[in-house]
Amino acid sequence: MTSKTPTGTYRGPGRFEANFFRERLIDLMAADLALDPAEVRLRNLLTPAEMPYGIGKLVPYEAAGEYDTGDYASALRRALQAIDYPRLAALSGSLVGGRRQGVGIGCFVESSGAGPAETARIAVRRPGRVELHTGCASSGQGIETWMAQILADALGIPFEWIRVLHGTTSFVDEGYGTYHSRAVVVGGSAVKVAAETLVEQVRALAARRAGVDPAELLWQDGEVHRRGRIGEGPVLTLAELADEGSAEAAAALEAVGRFRPGKLTYTYGAHVAHVAVDPETGQVEVLRLVAVEDVGRVINPLLVHGQAIGAAVQGLGGAFLERLVYDEAGQLMTGTLADYALPTAEAFPSIDAITLEEAPSRLNPLGAKGAGEGGIVAVGAAAANAVAAALAPLGVVIRDLPLSPLRLPPCCMVREARGRGTGPAWRSTSTPTTSRAGSWIGSARRARVSGSPWSRPSPAARACASPTGSRCGRSSPSSSRSRPNGSRGWRAPASTARSFRRGRTSSATGFWPSKAPPGTDC
Amino acid sequence: MGGTARGNVVAGASSRDRLVGQPVLRTEDARFVTGMGCFVDDFTREGMCHAVVVRSAVAHARLTGIRRATALQRPGVLTVLTASDLGDLGGPIPIRIAPLPGFDRYLQEPLARDRVRYVGEPVAVVIAEDRGAADDAAELVTAEYELLDPVVDVHQAMTDQSVLHESAGTNVASRYTVSRGSPDAAFAGAEYTRTETFRCHRHGAMPLETRGLVAEWDAVAARMTVWGATKVTFFNRATLAQMLGLAQADVELVELDVGGSFGVRGEFYPEDFLIPFAATRVGRPVKWIEDRREHLMTANHSREIECELTIAAQRMGRSSASGRGSTPTWGPTSGPTAGSSPPRPRSSCRDRTASRTSAAR
Numbered sequence: 001m002t003s004k005t006p007t008g009t010y011r012g013p014g015r016f017e018a019n020f021f022r023e024r025l026i027d028l029m030a031a032d033l034a035l036d037p038a039e040v041r042l043r044n045l046l047t048p049a050e051m052p053y054g055i056g057k058l059v060p061y062e063a064a065g066e067y068d069t070g071d072y073a074s075a076l077r078r079a080l081q082a083i084d085y086p087r088l089a090a091l092s093g094s095l096v097g098g099r100r101q102g103v104g105i106g107c108f109v110e111s112s113g114a115g116p117a118e119t120a121r122i123a124v125r126r127p128g129r130v131e132l133h134t135g136c137a138s139s140g141q142g143i144e145t146w147m148a149q150i151l152a153d154a155l156g157i158p159f160e161w162i163r164v165l166h167g168t169t170s171f172v173d174e175g176y177g178t179y180h181s182r183a184v185v186v187g188g189s190a191v192k193v194a195a196e197t198l199v200e201q202v203r204a205l206a207a208r209r210a211g212v213d214p215a216e217l218l219w220q221d222g223e224v225h226r227r228g229r230i231g232e233g234p235v236l237t238l239a240e241l242a243d244e245g246s247a248e249a250a251a252a253l254e255a256v257g258r259f260r261p262g263k264l265t266y267t268y269g270a271h272v273a274h275v276a277v278d279p280e281t282g283q284v285e286v287l288r289l290v291a292v293e294d295v296g297r298v299i300n301p302l303l304v305h306g307q308a309i310g311a312a313v314q315g316l317g318g319a320f321l322e323r324l325v326y327d328e329a330g331q332l333m334t335g336t337l338a339d340y341a342l343p344t345a346e347a348f349p350s351i352d353a354i355t356l357e358e359a360p361s362r363l364n365p366l367g368a369k370g371a372g373e374g375g376i377v378a379v380g381a382a383a384a385n386a387v388a389a390a391l392a393p394l395g396v397v398i399r400d401l402p403l404s405p406l407r408l409p410p411c412c413m414v415r416e417a418r419g420r421g422t423g424p425a426w427r428s429t430s431t432p433t434t435s436r437a438g439s440w441i442g443s444a445r446r447a448r449v450s451g452s453p454w455s456r457p458s459p460a461a462r463a464c465a466s467p468t469g470s471r472c473g474r475s476s477p478s479s480s481r482s483r484p485n486g487s488r489g490w491r492a493p494a495s496t497a498r499s500f501r502r503g504r505t506s507s508a509t510g511f512w513p514s515k516a517p518p519g520t521d522c
Numbered sequence: 523m524g525g526t527a528r529g530n531v532v533a534g535a536s537s538r539d540r541l542v543g544q545p546v547l548r549t550e551d552a553r554f555v556t557g558m559g560c561f562v563d564d565f566t567r568e569g570m571c572h573a574v575v576v577r578s579a580v581a582h583a584r585l586t587g588i589r590r591a592t593a594l595q596r597p598g599v600l601t602v603l604t605a606s607d608l609g610d611l612g613g614p615i616p617i618r619i620a621p622l623p624g625f626d627r628y629l630q631e632p633l634a635r636d637r638v639r640y641v642g643e644p645v646a647v648v649i650a651e652d653r654g655a656a657d658d659a660a661e662l663v664t665a666e667y668e669l670l671d672p673v674v675d676v677h678q679a680m681t682d683q684s685v686l687h688e689s690a691g692t693n694v695a696s697r698y699t700v701s702r703g704s705p706d707a708a709f710a711g712a713e714y715t716r717t718e719t720f721r722c723h724r725h726g727a728m729p730l731e732t733r734g735l736v737a738e739w740d741a742v743a744a745r746m747t748v749w750g751a752t753k754v755t756f757f758n759r760a761t762l763a764q765m766l767g768l769a770q771a772d773v774e775l776v777e778l779d780v781g782g783s784f785g786v787r788g789e790f791y792p793e794d795f796l797i798p799f800a801a802t803r804v805g806r807p808v809k810w811i812e813d814r815r816e817h818l819m820t821a822n823h824s825r826e827i828e829c830e831l832t833i834a835a836q837r838m839g840r841s842s843a844s845g846r847g848s849t850p851t852w853g854p855t856s857g858p859t860a861g862s863s864p865p866r867p868r869s870s871c872r873d874r875t876a877s878r879t880s881a882a883r
Contacts (some may be wrong), residue, residue: 001628001673001679001686001687001693001694001695001853001854001855002673002674002675002676002678002679002686002693002853002854003581003582003639003640003672003673003674003686003853003854004581004640004674004724004823004853004854005640005641005642005819005820005821005822005823005853006630006640006822006823006853006854006855007724007822007823007824007826007853008785008786008789008822008823008824008858008859009619009785009786009789009822009824009859010726010727010784010785010786010822010823010824010825011727011784011785013785013824013859014827016722016825017722017825017827017829018829020720020722021720021722021829021831022831024718024720025716025718025720025831025833026833028716028718028833029714029716029833029835032714032716033714033835055702056700056701056702056703057700057702058700059620059622059698059700060622060623060698060700061620061621061622061623135755135756137751137752137753137754137755137777137780137783137788138752138777138780139729139752139753139780139781139782139783139784139787139788140780140781140782140783142548142549142550144548144549144550145546145547145548145549145550146546148549149541149542149544149546150542152540152541153540153541153542156540159541159546164549166777167751167755167776167777167778168755168774168775168776168777169751169755169756169759169773169774169775169776170774174756175755175756176754176756176757177753177754177755177756177757177758177788178752178753178754178783179753179754179785297542297543298543299542299543300543300544300545300546301543301544301545302545302546302547302548303548314727314784318725318825322725322726322728323723323724323725324723324724324725324726324818324823326674327674328672328674329580329581329672329674330580330581330582330640330641330672330673330674331581331641332641332642332818332819334818335815335818335819336814336815336818337814340728340818342728380722399718399719399720399721400720400721400722400723401721401722401723402723402725
């Protein structure tokens with residue numbers, strides 16, 4: 001506890017930070033081992049065959065968790081392809097127009113849809129007027145729209161008939177609220193349950209009146225028909241019933257649905273950032289950010305993309321601009337928006353959000369996973385890895401956010417000289433270079449100055465991202481320029497790493513051909 | 523709008539899925555783009571008066587007295603409330619999620635009683651006929667402090683040289699370890715390891731619309747209505763009912779249009795009790811609108827975490843990751859969601875062997 005403002009939830013709480021820590025360390029490992037960061041991830045990502053995958057307890061007060069469904073590598077491949085990763089990886093670290101180019105990856109999973117239950121209450125007031133009450137709150141996510149979409153489809157009625165009424169604790173008896181990316185997963189599922197209940201009620205009433213078994217009737221587009229005899233016209237319509245005014249009709253025209261989630265459902269995806277860093281000022285331009293997210297099922301792509309792009313901008317704001325600063329007396333120094341820099345419309349113009357539906361959730365009737373928070377989780381990691389890749393030839397190691405000009409070179413280089421981490425340590429006793437582990441950091445830094453280990457496209461990434469490989473070739477001149485020492489430089493970071501590769505069974509010459517200049521081997 | 527939306531229906535789509543999956547334009551847009559939205563500051567009640575919160579100007583001090591006589595003499599001032607006015611009501615704000623062991627020793631009271639623990643902590647509430655009068659009077663409320671050493675850094679906090687909650691006896695609110703598999707063996711046997719310390723900085727959600735509330739007390743029906751709620755309205759209703767000594771059925775929380783939450787807006791803050799409480803005291807509807815400086819000082823912050831992390835790899839690049847001693851820097855109190863911030867090292871990567879996360883805060 002400190003004497004600063006209390007902390008609490010902010011979009012992706014704990015995830016944004018942890019993701020940055022982990023994905024940054026994966027990139028540091030990749031550099032040590034002279035592996036491409038995309039390749040390291042593609043090798044290690046969980047596969048659909050491993051689902052559901054138990055992840056144990058993350059915190060003492062929760063039960064052990066389990067990833068439900070997902071093709072994590074597919075999401076990453078999609079992001080790599082969209083940003084043309086092989087070309088950018090070949091450019092990483094090189095100077096283009098006086099600025100260092102960098103590409104960086106962050107993969108994420110994000111839990112969503114926590115309990116407790118939500119309820120939805122449907123009341124057909126009159127023909128053309130159906131009210132839907134929910135306990136979910138809306139802080140601008142478009143709940144009045146997507147809930148009506150779900151209900152319109154579930155009842156087969158026009159969207160215009162539906163009014164979504166949210167926002168008081170009196171509309172429904174039981175509810176909780178909107179957090180943990182749960183409104184669609186939990187609240188939307190409750191709408192579906194309520195609609196199914198209403199359909200059953202109206203069908204049962206129609207069956208009673210027609211003197212037939214309810215199973216002989218089917219519901220279609222707000223009307224009850226005899227099965228197999230739709231051409232004869234409806235037995236009963238929702239509009240007729242709403243116009244009737246009887247107590248019997250009123251009872252059938254109101255229904256409550258409740259959905260209580262069991263396990264959490266996991267959204268996942270990958271972000272890839274392409275940046276240009278001015279090495280003298282530390283100013284970073286995000287040339288492009290590709291955000292791929294699988295939300296199981298998209299109810300409304302406009303709203304999902306709005307969430308994804310908004311989350312990306314907010315995450316980039318956090319990674320580059322925003323910082324709450326205290327002095328040593330505990331006074332907040334950033335007390336206005338003139339001191340606390342928020343991203344505005346022109347700050348990060350080039351963001352692509354790609355939404356996938358490859359792995360619907362099996363834990364709710366919509367197949368949906370949360371879409372509100374995943375979009376911010378890997379932004380800091382992707383941005384930091386991109387900046388790190390850009391500055392790797394200068395020996396800069398990124399360990400902290402934010403990536404503001406004040407904290408990048410020369411500040412970063414000063415910090416780097418201080419050193420913080422314990423550094424990598426090799427354990428293989430059969431490797432003669434083990435004894436040099438203590439001096440490893442220094443030699444690696446020199447090696448990185450002379451050449452960028454980031455310049456090597458991964459064969460696997462190339463295969464998935466660029467079938468022809470032609471763009472790799474085009475990028476080779478600029479990546480070559482960045483390495484005055486040619487191919488010698490990039491073998492150097494790891495004399496130790498080479499021994500690691502030597503042990504691999506897949507290739508006697510190592511993962512990348514050591515003679516061919518990077519970028520031309522495709 | 524709806525009409526446009528129908529135009530987006532894909533021809534031949536099944537009747538069950540005509541709209542789900544379609545880019546239906548927002549129903550909400552019509553009122554927003556025509557300026558017809560109703561955000562909390564647009565909302566008024568007859569006879570409404572205005573509240574301004576007097577806040578601690580120092581980070582850590584004993585609160586030895588609050589002088590309000592001068593403020594009470596200002597024209598238009600109805601009352602100035604301090605912790606001594608709360609009687610049996612109020613009480614600490616409960617934890618909503620993430621009940622880390624030990625956290626319940628650090629709950630926040632809605633008004634500081636004998637100690638302040640951060641700049642911006644509420645010490646008094648001024649109610650006046652209009653906002654200007656309330657603002658002017660708030661400047662005349664003076665709190666007397668005996669300064670204590672502030673604690674602004676997590677490493678400083680962990681030395682316990684200046685303890686924020688004497689009853690707890692330490693600034694380390696919680697320690698825990700979770701693990702999976704046999705992390706020690708996995709790391710000992712790994713061919714490659716690397717340990718680094720990473721830091722993420724303190725920043726926040728910063729919604730465009732700051733917090734705000736309008737509370738109305740119906741003394742005859744003994745019923746409280748609060749406009750301006752959002753996010754977790756049902757939880758907040760239960761909390762408010764308990765703090766006011768009312769049944770949940772006698773409390774209604776109403777959500778108006780909301781200019782963003784991002785998790786920060788709509789949690790239960792001291793004002794979520796103080797403004798309804800003030801309405802019961804003055805017998806009139808009370809409005810409170812947070813200004814941007816207050817928002818930066820008092821709405822929950824997030825993200826400030828230092829984390830030492832070790833990664834281990836075997837040939838073929840299978841990796842294990844472990845977070846050790848990740849240390850979020852919290853504020854001085856465990857609010858409703860403070861415990862949600864420790865990093866959870868969820869990884870989409872295969873964790874073949876083991877992982878362990880220890881956290882101390």
